[in-house]
Amino acid sequence: MARAVRAARGNGAATANQIKVTARAQMAAHGTAGLSLRGIARAMAITAPAIYNYFPSLDDLITALIIDAFTSLAEATEAAEAAVRNQPPFDRMMAICLAYRQWAISHPTDFLLIYGNPIPGYQAPEELTIPLARRPFLGLFHLFASTFEAGTLQIPPSYQDLPDEMSTAIAAWKRSSAIEMPDALVVLLMSGWARVHGAIMLEMFHHLQPLVGDGEAFFVHEVTAFAAQLGVR
Amino acid sequence: MARAVRAARGNGAATANQIKVTARAQMAAHGTAGLSLRGIARAMAITAPAIYNYFPSLDDLITALIIDAFTSLAEATEAAEAAVRNQPPFDRMMAICLAYRQWAISHPTDFLLIYGNPIPGYQAPEELTIPLARRPFLGLFHLFASTFEAGTLQIPPSYQDLPDEMSTAIAAWKRSSAIEMPDALVVLLMSGWARVHGAIMLEMFHHLQPLVGDGEAFFVHEVTAFAAQLGVR
DNA sequence: CAGTGTAAATAAACGCCGTTTATTTCTAAG
DNA sequence: CTTAGAAATAAACGGCGTTTATTTACACTG
Numbered sequence: 082m083a084r085a086v087r088a089a090r091g092n093g094a095a096t097a098n099q100i101k102v103t104a105r106a107q108m109a110a111h112g113t114a115g116l117s118l119r120g121i122a123r124a125m126a127i128t129a130p131a132i133y134n135y136f137p138s139l140d141d142l143i144t145a146l147i148i149d150a151f152t153s154l155a156e157a158t159e160a161a162e163a164a165v166r167n168q169p170p171f172d173r174m175m176a177i178c179l180a181y182r183q184w185a186i187s188h189p190t191d192f193l194l195i196y197g198n199p200i201p202g203y204q205a206p207e208e209l210t211i212p213l214a215r216r217p218f219l220g221l222f223h224l225f226a227s228t229f230e231a232g233t234l235q236i237p238p239s240y241q242d243l244p245d246e247m248s249t250a251i252a253a254w255k256r257s258s259a260i261e262m263p264d265a266l267v268v269l270l271m272s273g274w275a276r277v278h279g280a281i282m283l284e285m286f287h288h289l290q291p292l293v294g295d296g297e298a299f300f301v302h303e304v305t306a307f308a309a310q311l312g313v314r
Numbered sequence: 315m316a317r318a319v320r321a322a323r324g325n326g327a328a329t330a331n332q333i334k335v336t337a338r339a340q341m342a343a344h345g346t347a348g349l350s351l352r353g354i355a356r357a358m359a360i361t362a363p364a365i366y367n368y369f370p371s372l373d374d375l376i377t378a379l380i381i382d383a384f385t386s387l388a389e390a391t392e393a394a395e396a397a398v399r400n401q402p403p404f405d406r407m408m409a410i411c412l413a414y415r416q417w418a419i420s421h422p423t424d425f426l427l428i429y430g431n432p433i434p435g436y437q438a439p440e441e442l443t444i445p446l447a448r449r450p451f452l453g454l455f456h457l458f459a460s461t462f463e464a465g466t467l468q469i470p471p472s473y474q475d476l477p478d479e480m481s482t483a484i485a486a487w488k489r490s491s492a493i494e495m496p497d498a499l500v501v502l503l504m505s506g507w508a509r510v511h512g513a514i515m516l517e518m519f520h521h522l523q524p525l526v527g528d529g530e531a532f533f534v535h536e537v538t539a540f541a542a543q544l545g546v547r
Numbered sequence: 548c549a550g551t552g553t554a555a556a557t558a559a560a561c562g563c564c565g566t567t568t569a570t571t572t573c574t575a576a577g
Numbered sequence: 578c579t580t581a582g583a584a585a586t587a588a589a590c591g592g593c594g595t596t597t598a599t600t601t602a603c604a605c606t607g
Contacts, residue, residue, distance in 0.1 A: 112347075112432060114433070115435070128558080130558090131556050134554075134556075139594065139595090198347065201344050239535075246528040247527055250526055250527020251526060251527070267525055271525055271526055272509070274521075275516055275522075277512070279511040279515065283504070283508055292504055294483020301477075302477065302480070305472065306470070306472035350564060360585075362565075363585080364584070364586075367583080367584055371566080435565090
C-alpha cells in the first residue's frame with residue numbers, strides 16, 4: 082500500500098529518476114560542481130525541499146549519480162567486449178578501449194564526475210565506490226591474463242624487471258584481490274590505463290585537437306601502437 | 315603618488331599577493347571549485363568587498379591564480395632543464411618529466427586548476443591562457459627536435475605513417491605555430507604527454523597506488539620505458 | 548460516503564555565497 | 578589644518594543547501 086500511495090503524486094521511483102536526469106542536465110550545463118538542488122527544482126517546476134523526499138541530501142543524489150555513471154561505463158565496456166568475444170585479442174582490446182573513450186566523450190559530465198575533480202563539499206562513501214570503480218576494467222584484466230597465458234602477448238624488455246617499491250606493492254595487491262598474473266602485466270595495465278586516460282583527459286579539455294586534430298584517430302593510433310608494442314594481434 | 319597612497323593601509327601589491335596566497339590555501343582545503351571570496355576575507359580578517367579593491371571579481375582572481383600556476387609550472391620545468399642542459403638526452407627528458415610530476419604532486423590544487431575540471435561560473439580568457447599553456451612544453455619540443463636531428467631518437471615503426479586525419483591537422487598546426495619537425499614527432503610528444511598526464515591524474519586521485527604502490531617509481535619507470543622505445547639515451 | 552492516515556509538496560526561515568552601493572576611515576599631499 | 582582620494586566597511590540583493598512546520602491530496606477503512 083505504501084507503494085500504491087507512493088504512486089499517487091510524486092510517482093515514486095519515476096520522480097527520483099527524473100531528478101537524476103535533470104541533475105545530469107544541470108551538471109552538463111554548469112559543470113559537476115555547478116550542481117544545485119534549487120536549480121534542479123526550478124527546472125522541474127517544483128520546490129527544492131521536495132527533492133528531500135527522494136534523496137536525503139545533495140550528497141546522496143551525487144552518490145546515486147556516481148553509481149549510475151560507473152555502472153553505465155561498465156555496461157558500455159562489457160557490451161563492447163561481448164560483441165567481439167570470439168575475435169582476435171587485438172580486436173577485443175581495441176573494442177574495450179574504444180568503448181571506454183566513446184563513453185567518456187559522449188558522457189563527459191559523468192566521466193568527470195567519477196574521474197575528475199571532486200565536488201567541493203562531497204565525500205564519497207569508499208566502501209561503495211571501490212568495487213564499482215573496479216568493474217569497468219575486469220574485462221581488460223582477464224583479456225590481458227588470458228592473452229598472456231596463450232603466449233600471444235609478449236612483455237616488452239622495459240617491463241621485464243621492476244623496481245622493488247613496485248614489486249612489493251603489487252604482491253600485496255595480488256594477495257588482497259586474489260588475482261594472479263605476472264607483476265609486469267599489472268604494470269602494463271596501469272601504463273595502458275594511464276595512456277588511455279591521459280589521452281581522453283587531454284582531448285576533453287581541448288589540449289589535443291589543436292595539434293593532432295581528431296581525438297578518435299589519435300586514440301585509435303595510440304591503442305594500436307600499444308598493442309604492437311606487446312605483440313598483440 | 316598613487317603608489318605612495320597605495321602603500322598606506324592595504325599595502326598595495328603585497329595585499330593582492332596575500333589574497334592569492336589565502337585563495338590557494340582555500341582551494342587546497344575545499345577544492346578548486348570551493349573557492350569563495352567571503353572565505354578568503356574571513357581568513358584574512360577583512361570583509362569580502364575589500365577584495366574588490368584588488369581584483370574586480372572572483373573570476374579575475376581565478377585568472378590571476380591560473381597565470382601564476384602556469385608560470386610556476388613553466389619555471390619548474392625550465393629550471394630542471396637548465397640544471398641538466400649538458401647531459402645526455404635521456405637525463406634531460408627525465409629531468410623535465412620529473413619536474414612536471416613533482417610540481418603537480420606538490421601543487422595539486424594549482425595543477426587541477428589548470429588541467430582539471432573548470433570552475434563552474436568561470437570562463438578563461440583564451441587569448442591570455444593559450445601562450446601560457448604552451449610555455450611549460452617548449453623545452454620538451456626543442457629537446458625532441460634536436461635529439462631527432464642528432465640522430466639519437468628513432469621514430470618507432472608504429473609512428474612511421476599516420477592516418478590522414480592527423481597529418482592534415484598537424485600540417486595546419488605547424489603552419490600556424492612556425493615549428494618544424496616530423497609529424498611523427500608531434501604525435502610522439504602528444505603520446506608522451508598523455509602518458510605522463512594520465513599517470514599523474516591517476517596518482518592524484520589514488521587510482522594508481524592500490525596497485526603499484528609508489529607513484530614516483532611507476533612514473534620513472536614509464537618515462538624510462540618511453541625513452542627506451544625511442545632509443546633515447 | 549465520510550473519516551483518517553500518510554506520503555509528498557510547500558512556505559518560511561537560517562546562514563552561507565558573489566556582488567553592488569553608499570558610507571566611513573585614514574593617510575598623504577598642499 | 579585642510580582636503581583629496583584610496584581603502585575599508587555596512588547594508589542590501591538574489592541565490593545557494595538545508596531544516597522545520599504546515600498544507601495538500603490521495604488511498605484505505607468503517
